[in-house]
Amino acid sequence: MTLRRIWSWIIILLGAAYFLLPLFGMLQFSLKMKRGVYSFEAYRVVLRDPQFQQTFSYSVILALLTIVIGTLIVVPTAYWVRLKLPRLRPVVEFITLLPLVIPPIVIVFGYIRLYNTSSVLPLTGSWIGTNILVLFGYTTLALPYMYRAVDTGLRAIDVATLTEAAQSLGASWTRILATVILPNVLVSVLSGAFLTFAIVIGEYVFAALLNLNTFGPYMVWMGGNRAYEPSALAVIAFGITWACMGLIQLFTRFSKFSSAKR
Amino acid sequence: MTSTTTSVPDTPGRRKLPLLWLGVAPFAIFVTMFLLLPTLNIVVGAFQTSTGSFTLDNIRQLNTDLIRSAYFISIKISLVSAVLGCAIGFAIAASLVFGDLPKWLRAPLMTFSGVASNFAGVPLAFAFIATLGPVGVITVFLRDDIGINLRVLGFNLLTYYGLIIVYLFFQIPLMILIITPALDGMKREWREAASILGASTLQYWWFVALPILFPSLLGTFALLFANSFGAVATAYALAGPAFTLVPITLFSQIRGDVLGNPQLGFALAFGMILITGIANVIYIVLRTRAERWIK
Numbered sequence: 011m012t013l014r015r016i017w018s019w020i021i022i023l024l025g026a027a028y029f030l031l032p033l034f035g036m037l038q039f040s041l042k043m044k045r046g047v048y049s050f051e052a053y054r055v056v057l058r059d060p061q062f063q064q065t066f067s068y069s070v071i072l073a074l075l076t077i078v079i080g081t082l083i084v085v086p087t088a089y090w091v092r093l094k095l096p097r098l099r100p101v102v103e104f105i106t107l108l109p110l111v112i113p114p115i116v117i118v119f120g121y122i123r124l125y126n127t128s129s130v131l132p133l134t135g136s137w138i139g140t141n142i143l144v145l146f147g148y149t150t151l152a153l154p155y156m157y158r159a160v161d162t163g164l165r166a167i168d169v170a171t172l173t174e175a176a177q178s179l180g181a182s183w184t185r186i187l188a189t190v191i192l193p194n195v196l197v198s199v200l201s202g203a204f205l206t207f208a209i210v211i212g213e214y215v216f217a218a219l220l221n222l223n224t225f226g227p228y229m230v231w232m233g234g235n236r237a238y239e240p241s242a243l244a245v246i247a248f249g250i251t252w253a254c255m256g257l258i259q260l261f262t263r264f265s266k267f268s269s270a271k272r
Numbered sequence: 273m274t275s276t277t278t279s280v281p282d283t284p285g286r287r288k289l290p291l292l293w294l295g296v297a298p299f300a301i302f303v304t305m306f307l308l309l310p311t312l313n314i315v316v317g318a319f320q321t322s323t324g325s326f327t328l329d330n331i332r333q334l335n336t337d338l339i340r341s342a343y344f345i346s347i348k349i350s351l352v353s354a355v356l357g358c359a360i361g362f363a364i365a366a367s368l369v370f371g372d373l374p375k376w377l378r379a380p381l382m383t384f385s386g387v388a389s390n391f392a393g394v395p396l397a398f399a400f401i402a403t404l405g406p407v408g409v410i411t412v413f414l415r416d417d418i419g420i421n422l423r424v425l426g427f428n429l430l431t432y433y434g435l436i437i438v439y440l441f442f443q444i445p446l447m448i449l450i451i452t453p454a455l456d457g458m459k460r461e462w463r464e465a466a467s468i469l470g471a472s473t474l475q476y477w478w479f480v481a482l483p484i485l486f487p488s489l490l491g492t493f494a495l496l497f498a499n500s501f502g503a504v505a506t507a508y509a510l511a512g513p514a515f516t517l518v519p520i521t522l523f524s525q526i527r528g529d530v531l532g533n534p535q536l537g538f539a540l541a542f543g544m545i546l547i548t549g550i551a552n553v554i555y556i557v558l559r560t561r562a563e564r565w566i567k
Contacts, residue, residue, distance in 0.1 A: 018371025022381075025364045025444070029388060032441065035403025035410060083302050090295035098296065105303050110495065111548050112311055113502025115519050116541045119526055120310020123317065146306040153307075208390045214505035219526055229394040230509050233401075240398040247395035248387075255386040 033248065040241035052242035061228060069225035072141075073210035076148040077203040083149065084156045085199065089191050092161075092169050106157035109150050118147060118219050140220050147216045151209060156202040163198025164191075197265040204254040212247050311545065318542035322535055330539035338516065339531075343543065346501060346518040349432055353439040354496035358489065360440070361447025368448075369455040382452065385445035392442040397509035400438045404429045430511045438510065439500045446499065447492050454488040487559045494555035498548040518544055 043051040056062050091102050109117070121143055125133035133139035172194070176186045192199070214226035229247070233240045321327045334340075368378060391399075403410050406423070414420040428434060458481060466476040482489075504519045513524050518540065524530045525537040 014370070015372045018367035018373050021363050021367040022371075022373065022377070025360070028444075029384070029441070031410060032399040032403045035408055036399035038409050039402035083299055087296055087299035094292055094295060102296070102299070105307070108307060108311075111498055111552050112307075113498070113519060113544050113548065115502065115504050115522055115526075116314055116544055117307065117310055119522070119537065119541050120313045121306070122526065124310050124313050146302065149302070150306050153303075205390070212393050212395060212505075214394055214508070215523070219523070226394055226505065229398070230505075233394065233398060233509050234512065241402045244395035244398035244402070248391055248399070251391050252387050255383060255390065258386070259383055 036241045036244045036248070040238060040245050043238040052238040053246075056232075056239050056242045056246070065223055065225045065228035068223065069211050069213075072145060072148065072224065073207045075145050076152060076210050077206050079145060080149045080152050080156045080202070080206060081199055084153070084160050084202070085192060085195065086187055088157060088160045088164055089169065089187065092164050093173060103157070103161075106153050110154050114151060115215050115219075117150060118216050121147060122219065134220065140222060144216055144220050144222055147220075148206075148210045148213065151213070151216075152202070152206040155205045155209075156199075159198040159202035159205075160195055163195035167194045197261050200261050201258040204258045208251045208254040211250055314538055314541045315545065317535065317538035320535065320538075330533075330535045331542075333533065333536055334539050334543060339521070339540065342516045342518045342521050343547075345432060345516065347547065349436055349439070349517070350497045350501040353436045353443050353500045354493050356436070357440055357443025357447050357496045358493050361444045361492075362451055362489070364444065365448045365452045365455055369452060382449070385448045387445075389442050389445040389449060392503070393505035394509040396438060396441055397506050400429060400434075400441075401510065404434070404437075430514070432515075435507055435510065435515065438506060439503070443496050443500065446496060450492045450495075451485070451488060454485055458484065490555050490558050494551045497551050501548055501551075502544065 040052050041048040041050065043049060043055070087102065091099050122134060125131050125139070125143060127135040133143045169191070172190050173186060176190045181190070212226050212229065213224070214230060216222075217224040217226045218230070229240065229243050232243060318330050319326055319328065321329070334343075364381075367373065368381060400408075402408055404422075404427075405411065406429075408429075411422050414422060422428075429437075462480055462484075463476055466480050471479070502519055504523050507515045507517055507520055508523065513520055521530075522537060522540050522544070525540060529537075531537070531540075
């Protein structure tokens with residue numbers, strides 16, 4: 011028993027070393043911009059950079075819009091499939107998992123081919139079109155996580171009874187979705203949303219190939235041209251990822267308490 | 273379509289069928305336009321000449337030294353990082369579940385896995401450059417304070433081995449996240465039953481635990497493989513277009529036709545779909561087999 015325990019500790023500690031050293035390295039490096047002393051100089055430079063402010067807020071907006079589009083597509087679909095088309099479930103599930111199998115670079119390559127300026131729907135030709143394209147692209151990337159989260163959430167509630175109750179009170183489909191189903195799966199939607207946020211905020215391939223100045227291409231540019239700032243950016247990105255995951259945990263735990271009370 | 277799980281009154285008669293399918297119409301349109309058609313376009317393009325007629329020439333042209341080695345290296349890196357990610361992740365998850373470790377350790381480790389598995393791409397590359405790069409914190413520390421020069425020892429982050437080390441940062445946590453619930457599901461009674469029948473720990477793991485875990489192990493392996501096979505941002509932020517991996521080559525090709533033949537890009541992309549597709553078909557086939565065995 012004790013031998014097993016010792017081995018477990020060794021494995022955990024080795025693992026911890028592997029994971030913590032790069033984080034330590036990036037943090038330490040980001041503080042070394044001023045020679046000889048630790049300072050937040052790199053962060054100051056980054057945060058004051060108008061390019062940073064511009065690209066970062068652009069990515070935040072894209073992430074938020076992706077979450078909205080994703081929710082609008084995923085929640086009604088998952089609900090409808092559970093309620094009315096259960097036979098379709100394996101098909102829908104399979105499709106939602108496809109973005110994990112088809113590499114993102116192939117998907118965006120397809121976009122460029124399908125929606126280029128000489129096509130029927132020349133989305134890449136205009137600023138607004140490119141943004142629509144990248145938003146739906148990000149929604150595609152988020153689809154596996156969003157769908158699974160919402161579908162799991164729907165499993166926990168009695169969709170059929172809730173729908174019947176709402177219908178007998180005269181609610182329309184949109185009203186059922188917005189005021190009955192959505193609040194019930196809100197925690198799932200939020201976990202999917204935070205994960206989506208973490209994915210979209212630093213995304214590189216879609217943005218780079220569609221020529222959009224988002225946070226991802228900005229980071230790559232900084233990486234090629236600066237020494238200390240990239241580490242500061244990495245720390246910021248890590249902080250965002252951590253915050254997203256922390257919020258997911260928080261909401262899930264919160265929902266456990268509230269459902270236990272019921 | 274009359275099968276509904278509920279007694280919800282449907283609109284009667286002729287309008288019933290369209291309404292039923294109308295509910296999934298937005299989803300269908302969305303995935304057709306932004307997932308299925310783009311992919312199909314690439315697959316079809318791989319078998320077309322620039323004027324649109326059928327050809328196998330694009331596929332044949334993949335058979336150059338550059339592209340062959342790109343596929344070879346990509347597959348090798350993905351396999352190695354998936355195998356190591358599975359093995360190490362499994363070891364950590366097993367320590368966590370069966371290792372008599374303090375209970376408080378578990379929650380932070382799982383949260384951290386969630387964070388690390390999503391901390392991929394550009395920032396991850398920066399973190400490793402700051403740590404193990406030429407002037408990285410550890411590199412400098414080892415050189416100046418301990419006297420070990422990693423460069424002299426032949427270590428370089430910007431090699432394929434370095435890339436695997438970086439990829440493991442998101443591969444291992446992904447494995448931990450997926451396999452821990454599976455390990456939790458293993459009943460203590462199985463182990464007791466095995467040991468009563470005289471099985472050693474090794475025999476228990478080989479004959480009892482492993483076959484049960486096989487489907488989840490395999491599924492995670494396929495996922496990890498696809499995960500690193502399609503990754504562009506991490507490798508690109510690490511070394512620019514210097515790595516001749518398939519996705520990096522495709523990235524450069526889309527940006528500026530470096531292969532000198534636009535149709536070749538389709539073939540390259542088609543090859544990527546084919547490989548991740550095959551990995552998943554193998555997974556599905558083996559999984560059905562493994563599950564039949566369990567029943």
